[in-house]
Amino acid sequence: MGVLHGETTTTDFAPGMRVVIRGEEWMVRKVVTNSLSKKTLHCTGVSTLVKDREAMFFADAEEIEQVDPSRVRLVADGSPFFRRSKLYIESQWRQKIPTDSALHIGHRAAMDSLPFQLDPAQMALKKQRQRILIADSVGLGKTLEAGVLISELIARGKGKRILVVTVRAMMLQFQKEMWNRFTIPLVRLDSGRIDRIRSELPANYNPFSYYDKTIVSIDTIKQGDEYKVHLENSWWDIIVIDEAHNVAERGGRAFRAKQAGPLPVHSERARLAKLLSERSDTLIMLSATPHDGKSESFASLMTMLDYTAIADPRSYRKEDIKGLFVRRFKKDIRNQIQDAFKERMVSVEKCDATLEEESAYALMAALKLDMGKGRDARTGHLLRTVLEKAMFSSPAACIKSIDERLKKLLGRHGDAGAKDTKDIDSLKALKAALEKIGPQTFSRYQRLLALLKDKSYGWTGAKDDRVVIFTERIETMNHIAEMLRRDLDMEAAAVQTIHGEMKDTDQTKIVEAFGLGESPVRILVASDVASEGINLHHLCHRLIHFDIPWSLMVFQQRNGRIDRYGQNRRPDIRYFTIHSANPKINGDARIIEILIQKEKQALENLGDPALLMGGSSVDEEEAVTYAAIETGEAPEAFGDRLTEALAEFDPFEALMAAATETQQPAQVADDATLYSDRDYLKAFFDEDAQGPVVKDLEREHGVEITVSDGLRRRLKALLPEEAVPGEGYLRLSPDKKFAMQEIARSHNNSLSENAWPRTQYLWKLHPLFTWINDKSGLLFRRGEAPALGLPDCLAPGDVIFLMACTVPNRKSAPVVDEWFGLHYTNGALAHEYSMDDVLRITKLSSHLPNHGPVNDRQIQRASKLLESAVAEAKRIMEGHIRRYNSETAPMIEAEVVKLGELEAKHMNYQRSLLGDMHVKSEKEREIDKVFNEYADWVRDTLQIEGKPYVRLIAALIGAEG
Secondary structure, eight states, rough: OOOEOOOOOOOOOOTEEEEEEEEEEEEEEEEEEEETTTTEEEEEEOOOGGTTOOEEEGGGSOOEEEEOOOOOOEEOSGGGGGGHHHHHHHHHHHTOOOOOSBBBBBBGSSSSOOOHHHHHHHHHHHHSOEEEOOOOOOOOOOOHHHHHHHHHHHHTTTOEEEEEOOOOGGGGHHHHHHHHHHHOOEEEEOOHHHHHHHHSOTTTTOOGOOEEEEEEHHHTTHHHHHHHHHHTOEEEEEEEESSGGGGGGGEEEESSSSSSOOBBBOOHHHHHHHHTTTTTEEEEEESSSOOEEESHHHHHHHHHHHHOOOTTSOOOOOOHTTSSEOOGGGGGGGHHHHGGSSOEEEEEEEEOOOHHHHHHHHHHHHHOOOOTTOOOOOHHHHHHHHHHHHHHHHHHHHHHHHHHHHHHHHHHOOOSOTTHHHEEEEEEEHHHHTTTTTTGGHHHHHHHHHHHHTTTOOOOOOTTTTEEEOOHHHHHHHHHHHHHHHHHTTOOEEEEEOTTTHHHHHHOOOHHHTTOOTTSSOOOEEEEGGGGGGOOOOOOOOOSSSSOOOSSSHHHHHHHTSSSSOOOOOEEEEEEEEOHHHHHHHHHHHHHHHHHHHHHHHHHTTTTOOOTTOOHHHHHHHHHHHHHHHTOHHHHHHHHHHHHHHHHHHHHHHHHOOOOOOOOOBBBBBOOOSOOOHHHHHHHHHHHHTSSEEETTTTTTTTEEEEEHHHHHHHHHHHHHSOOOOOSSSEEOHHHHHHHHHHHHHHOOOSSSSSSEEEEEETOHHHHHHHHHHHHHSSSTTEEOOOOOOOTTOOOOOOEEEEEEEEEEEEEEEEEEEEEEEEEEEEEEEEEEEHHHHHHOOTTTOOOOOOOOOHHHHHHHHHHTTTHHHHHHHHHHHHHHHHHHHOOOOHHHHHHHHHHHHHHHHHHHOOOOOOOOSSOOHHHHHHHHHHHHHHHHHHHHHHHHHEEEEEEEEEEOOOOO
């Protein structure tokens, strides 16, 4: 290796070059030359002590050695069965980067993957930037689909830093899915963990630099400017935004006239998501309800994925967003899912009103409030509907709403002489009637109690048969939870509640307990905070709508908690409805019942019951129901209106026919190396006689490793805190079926145990292999390569050089990564072999005996051929470079032309907004900047920089007998 100095050499440093600086090996990622021709090298550490560290070096101030493969020293291996050499080769081979769009790892995750679940990863990998919205319907496994793609990106060296942003209640679930099925170690930044980090770090330290892979609540990071500054100063390889509909920009309300309304509203969440979209090349968004019927709202999500795609957010075509999202419903993939989803059993439980309820209903029907007269004639009528909605939830909820209104009225006017006295009297009378409705005369509660006790319903309170009851109001939730504990003679812990006002850590504990077999929870009474994203299906297939949502979106979200991928029993869904003798109340209740019917029809015919009501959100859909009740619309007319919407269903041409590309079955690759995952791990620990003991677990087809203090320290750095074994051993199994059984079994752990699987899935991406690869790579020192004597496989004097060659792009990411063997006979090159051929000829992947190390004469003879082998490897790679350039040159040209056309569209749209103004606007300057940067990004990603970089991995020598 020659010593290079920036001041005295003409050597051109280039991205991808391997150099030795200050005794450690680095890969050059970027070279910056200033106006004085001084060069700064931006590098990433390669050798163990600096592995993955980022550093900058001034070329004229450092001694820089360029790694020269032709000067590598061959070292004879005398270890039994060539274990040292094979471990070294394996460690290097496992770090080979896939450069195609096939799936190399994700399809092997601990999941029964269905073909459609591999499509988003395949679709994204065909793009230069992996930016995609996975918008499959509730329950189809979007989290798993994201995990497949993330796994593929990690295998490609693009997943060192990962940020997942989700809602508070989803954090633990998402974290466990990523670890249990993909061994992706996310650190959960809940409020407790953030407080701990702040106590350990200086005040101005960026908490997002503390961990590489984290999951955090969007509500946490949207608070204040502090996090915004930290986010602006962070960069990730992958960012995932879960429940992405929460970050879309929203326009006007549904009950406004359909016209060109105001441009979308920029919410705090939308602003935060836009910021995050600029902090990573890779962006994965997940949402089962990505579209609100308005082109502007969906355009905001598409623009976060690709700023260049849409010029006018009110007018764009499916061709503009093709490839940016994927959306399927159960009806679209029936031929694949078959037994993966059980058919729902849906029942409507009609509850006849009691005399006490009829008295309250009569007062509600006759309620006429004078408040707001002369200023807003609708105020009183709207309040009556608000109170009726609360009453349809429970008497307790309605009493709470009345108390709040009375407090305002009495606080403003006092108890006597107020002009609102009539309203006050009416509200007090209604409250008095509601207070007379006790548990025995609360018809829906009595129906609930009877159902839970009914033998035909079949609920016994077994640990694997739990019930989730949804309510809209916290007062209803608390009231029925308290009554159920009493009337079913259940402990407080057996009937739990969850709502949005709880701390994130408390929500997490309750959701986790509901899915644990040995926890005491049997019934979960939930507000709609639990309707979004949370998996409740592990031990539960029974769902009860104690009150009926006024929004079809909420129907979809609630039912999706138990009717989802992984549910192994038939979902049992019950709707509790009100039947009253009062025509006004019964008519209003019928409007709510119609929503149940339309949800079922839309689910069967469209796949998506949302959007039929023309709303852009739950609030807007509820506004449609409010309007129907306020105006006294006949239930039949309301039903006909929704039926017409069902027949004419457009919402954006069903999201422009999903705008997905024609998708062929995902292409998967079979990457073989010398060892299976289990054998590699065993061989590594067997090599260190003083290290942890490894024993086979026959039943699990896996291994058990004793955890020494040193290994425990390593595990704490590699694994999620919750997955570090508390016992004295670590169990791993490469059998994914067994790993999946362990995931299921972990749901039956008691709360005193770790509710994570005791046996972890052993596959290529397990973080333990990162450490093993680094350690095995040190079995031979820098500038050395193993020499193996193979008298049974090669003729005396023959040598096969194992070569690993990469060609990086301008961003130092490998775009060509090839391994091959060069076979020399009698000092001359005879063959170029693929790695499959090398293994076939040398039997290197078998239990090959080592008859003794090659001698010095054989080492010297092979060493003399190194210069020729390196030159030949470079010649072979030049051919790969020519083929690569011939394929990518048209792609670059086409992309640049496309960008030019898109930029013109953006400029024309901006100018149409400005009218006759000729001064270049700030927005136009921003468009210029973004398109120039993106064009540079395309060139940097696709164009090759510099020459191929060649490494000698090993020399396989036909040893003399």
